[in-house]
Amino acid sequence: LHSIYIMKLAHYLGILKLLEFFGLNEIMNFSSTAQWLFSEICKNLSGVCEFFISMFSDKHPDFDNSDRYGPFFAHYPSGTSIKQAMHMMQLSTQENYTEFRWNEDDPVVAYDFYKFPKNIPVAILGGTDDMLVDVQDTRWLKDIMENIGVLKLYKEYSKFGHLTFLLPKKVLEPYYDILMFFKQH
Numbered sequence: 001l002h003s004i005y006i007m008k009l010a011h012y013l014g015i016l017k018l019l020e021f022f023g024l025n026e027i028m029n030f031s032s033t034a035q036w037l038f039s040e041i042c043k044n045l046s047g048v049c050e051f052f053i054s055m056f057s058d059k060h061p062d063f064d065n066s067d068r069y070g071p072f073f074a075h076y077p078s079g080t081s082i083k084q085a086m087h088m089m090q091l092s093t094q095e096n097y098t099e100f101r102w103n104e105d106d107p108v109v110a111y112d113f114y115k116f117p118k119n120i121p122v123a124i125l126g127g128t129d130d131m132l133v134d135v136q137d138t139r140w141l142k143d144i145m146e147n148i149g150v151l152k153l154y155k156e157y158s159k160f161g162h163l164t165f166l167l168p169k170k171v172l173e174p175y176y177d178i179l180m181f182f183k184q185h
Helices: 004-021 032-044 046-056 066-075 082-091 135-147 173-184
Strands: 122-127 151-157
Touching: 004 082, 032 046, 032 066, 046 066, 122 135, 122 173, 135 151, 151 173
Parallel strands: 122 151
Antiparallel strands: none
């Protein structure tokens, strides 16, 4: 994985293992206080909100509908499991997509994409400026899905970040593309 944030996370594997040792299975899990705080910051200090979004999600938050940040973050389901974070860290050190390893001594097993069901059409929409899902990774996944014969739509959108797909300033091309995909499949 090429996301700069996932690569940075790889340095904190020991902390995740410590959290897991103490029985914590989630990080950044739901907190009404945190969601209220994000909502208020984005409503009242939009510049601060846009700064953080440009740091962690979108290089060009000016394509996003900043008026929707507050309601979005007030209802956003947050958090992830420790296992998911550990798997992302493991993947950041591998050339291929690998299965989760419970212990560092376990062998690295490449995921067999040919097990993927052939009757499920796949669409991949990617942003060239997405900081959470790097465009190199979407291109890599595109190649794999093409090779196994399930990719029906692949499109990259210039200057789109992660939130641009969810909170665009106006209805944009990706919505039309995905609606046409569903209509065809």
